[in-house]
Amino acid sequence: MKNNEYGEYSRSLVRDIPADVNSDIYKHYDSIIPSFEGEAVYVYSFKENKMLFAKGWQDVLGYANDEITLFKIITSSSKRHMAFSSELNDKGLKFVQSRKKDHEKYSFTLEVEKIHKDGFIVPLLSRVGIFKATNGIIEEIIGKSQVVPSLKFGEVMQYGAYGPDRDEFEETLSKELFHHFAISSKEKEALSMAAKGYAFKEIADQLKVSQSAIEKRIIPLYKRFQVKSLPHLISFAYKNHIL
Known part of the structure; x- marks a missing residue:
């Protein structure tokens, strides 16, 4: 993949490192993060540049919990959705990072085509939010993706922004x-x-x-x-x- 196919933030911070499913932090997140049928979730650490937790991706994209990485999730977007979905991640995270407080209250959503490990298209509604921030620095993000078979895609990407400054957030994006x-x-x-x-x-x-x-x-x-x-x-x- 060429560097210009996904954003600056992704290039600098995203690594192809899966979660350690036997670690204490994985077990902790497994006990506090709910999971639902047809939904996959992950927690990624910018501090450690790796997945801390992943669950449900076998059913959604065909990857085991100890195999899926944020890099794989990003690069599994379909060709026509790749540039926008990656830039939305970059711009969304940068906006939240510019806020002085309440980082954990911000999130953004996207309707996106992903490519399953076996090669077929999966229609997803994905949400990315801030899971942990310390002293104004985003340390961990949480992502949830739900398979929505009824989604129909044209040439237009659909997204939303949420948080204390929602209007400004969405207008900026x-x-x-x-x-x-x-x-x-x-x-x-x-x-x-x-x-x-x-x-x-x-x-x-x-x-x-x-x-x-x-x-x-x-x-x-x-x-x-x-x-x-x-x-x-x-x-x-x-x-x-x-x-």
Whole structure:
């Protein structure tokens, strides 16, 4: 894999080292982190540059718990989803690192195609959050991926950002990832209401934000998706399984 196929943060911090399933830390996390059918989870340490915990990946991507690594998870994204998913990880973690407190309250999600060890496509809803931060430094992240067979992918990536500064978080990601065909959860929320016939002011009233906030969510999508009108944008959204 070429370096430009995944982000700067990933290149510098991600290693192809699996968790030690016999370690005390693994057993500890196994006792406190819940697991569900069709869901895989991992905890990765930036301090030690390796997996600390992994469970459920055999069923999701075909890798045993002592075989899966964060490097494998990142590089298993499909070709058309690789660049965006990697850059989202980078930009998301950098934003959270810039906060002064409450790092563990931040997370971001992504609907993504992954390639199973046996070569077939797996549709996943993945969430990455901060598991441990000390003195303002992110030390461990936690990732959860759930198989969602009903997911349909077009050319547009769908993501969301969550945390105390959610609006700023998502707006920052939208600006920094503008060159990608992608849409955030807040942008999608506003667009779905516009598709139902609501005017921008009506959307703003229902979401309890200003009309200009709604315009900032929808109008930039014209340029991003190379459409010329709201009906064209809505048609594009349906075609690409956004709505």
